Amino acid sequence: MPSVDLLYVLMLIGAFLNAILYGVLVVQIFIYFQTYKKDSPWIKCFIFFLLIAETLNTGFDIGMMYEPLILKYATPAATTFFPFMLAADPIMTVIISTPIQMFIAWRIRIISRANWLAVVICIFALISLGGGVWLTYTVTVIRRFARKPELHWPALTWLAASAIADVIITVSLTVSLSKRKTGFSGTDDAINKIIRLTVQTGLITAIFAILDVVCFLVLPHTTMNFVWDFALSKLYTNALISTLNARAGWNNIANGNTANNVLFGDDSSRRGHLETFTSTNLRSPPALTTGTFELEQARSTLSKGRPDLEFGISVAKEIETVHDPSIVRFDHNSSWQ
Structure with missing residues (x-):
């Protein structure tokens, strides 16, 4: 029987990362609502939905760690059965990631005029959603750490499809934005900064999803994959909000103005x-x-x-x-x- 330390130290690190990124997200959303008051109401409602979903996700992660480390500490059940709220992690993550990927697919359709590309991204996003729901159901059925390798296929479906969608999003945005360069240094510098932000925010979600599935497949009897898994939803949301917030920064760059600051400006x-x-x-x-x-x-x-x-x-x-x-x-x- 594995010890509590071996099972939960990595899960606890993942939960800490989730909580830290939640704090970053709250600040970013505050900046968004202070800066972009004239955005479409449906976009504001979407951001508010993400805030509620992420709050629930962090609450579930805290409750998941509270059960074995406090309520069931030093009991056989703590190292035998999955925490009850572990099942909420995959479904909450796909409830957050799928709308974000489809939102970005819509933006790519507008930028690139490629309907087929948006459709491909949406298909992989929906496959990821199905995999997350499947994994949630399987976790509630299996329940035991000893049977964790049986989660192989639903986890692979969820994470592989999500990573493929993220890579397509990153590559397509980079290519589409590169084609919009005009030859003017000010405009091209702004576009280059947008491309770098797109690559940084898009690839990090893909990397975490890949690390999650690799650790799950290579080390099935450990909890190493949860270090990457618990932070995944926050990375999606932070990537989206940081991209929306960067619009003011791009405008400042294009106009040669960097003195204004959302938090400390006049x-x-x-x-x-x-x-x-x-x-x-x-x-x-x-x-x-x-x-x-x-x-x-x-x-x-x-x-x-x-x-x-x-x-x-x-x-x-x-x-x-x-x-x-x-x-x-x-x-x-x-x-x-």
Whole structure:
């Protein structure tokens, strides 16, 4: 009978990695919602769904380690049976990874115009989903550490399909982005940075999935594979959110502006809400009391020093003069787009 140390030390390391990456994820999601307030509502709902799923996943991992190390410590059951919540790991991982892979497949379809490529990625993502569900069912049936090698085929189906999808995503994005180079140094530098980020975030999930399945096949009677397995879902989500958050960074790079920071920047400059402008800046008629005119000069005034912000000002805005005729105030019903 294996000892508690041999069985659970590697699983505990995997659970620690999961919890650490969860902290990173929370920070990234906070940055996302603070920075990209104008993203489509369905994308925001998708990110919120991932946050809930990842919270549950981390909770299940903590509960999984609590059972044998606390509730059943020093009992034969602790080293004989799988922790009850171990079955939740594969299904929670594929519930997270499959939508992410399909989301990226949709983006690849838009970038490359290759419908067949998106279909191939989705097929492997769905195979991975099926393998994860199959593995969850098999874990609940087998239950014993001694029978762990019997999990071979469902684990292989899940992890191999997921790794293949990740490799296809990384290669296709790299090729598609490389074809978009224009010859201009600023644009090409930004694209090169996007490619490096794509390779780094895409390959790391594929590497962890491959290490998971290799350790499972080569060392079936150990728990080495769980070091990579428990961190897998967090890697998928962190990779997606970091790519979404990097959009502001790419805009800054393309415009030669790196001084702005989401966490420590001047919040007042992000709101796009200025109460007053001088009439000389707006070049408005001195005698105008109410009316409408184009505010193109306001656009350049607001964007000065902040090229990463995309300000849109309605062409026709109602304004009114105050006691000082040199001051013009925006109607508070004006909309920023």
